[in-house]
Amino acid sequence: MNWTDERVEKLKKLWSEGLSASQIAAQLGGVSRNAVIGKVHRLNLPGRAKAGGTATAARTPKRSAAAPRAATYASRVATRTVTRQQGATMLKEEIEIDAVSEITYRPASNVVVPISRRLGLTELTERTCKWPVGDPLKDDFHFCGNDSPDSSPYCTYHQRMAYQPVHDRRRNNG
Incomplete structure (x- = not known):
């Protein structure tokens, strides 16, 4: 099947009217749905119109007038x-995104930071906290060394830092 100028024009017209590739293939006759899709891509035709709209309206994202944001929010506009997918065609479009993140500080309640016993690796036992403190390549590197309950590798304070509930990690990491 050859793509004549008349068939290409008819394809463009039907595509802009929002017909599917299968419907266009049936109207053209002697051509498959995949052949129509391939020709649409080679012609770089824009996305099709939805029923009751134009091709331009289908591609243009609708933006609502948003209320001004409170001053406590960090806001920025990013383009992505x-x-x-529009029917059988994948479309790329750039949209503006308002990225808003609220930063809140919530101090922990009743947390007592223990004073480290500053133990070396050879001084650790099953009942001491193995939380590393400092840079291992420096002379002042040590382990916490406080008592650890129930054969845990860490003291109560460092357990809270090491073992965060899943919902807290998700909230803290965004």
């Missing part, structure tokens, strides 16, 4: 390229 998004690929989305």
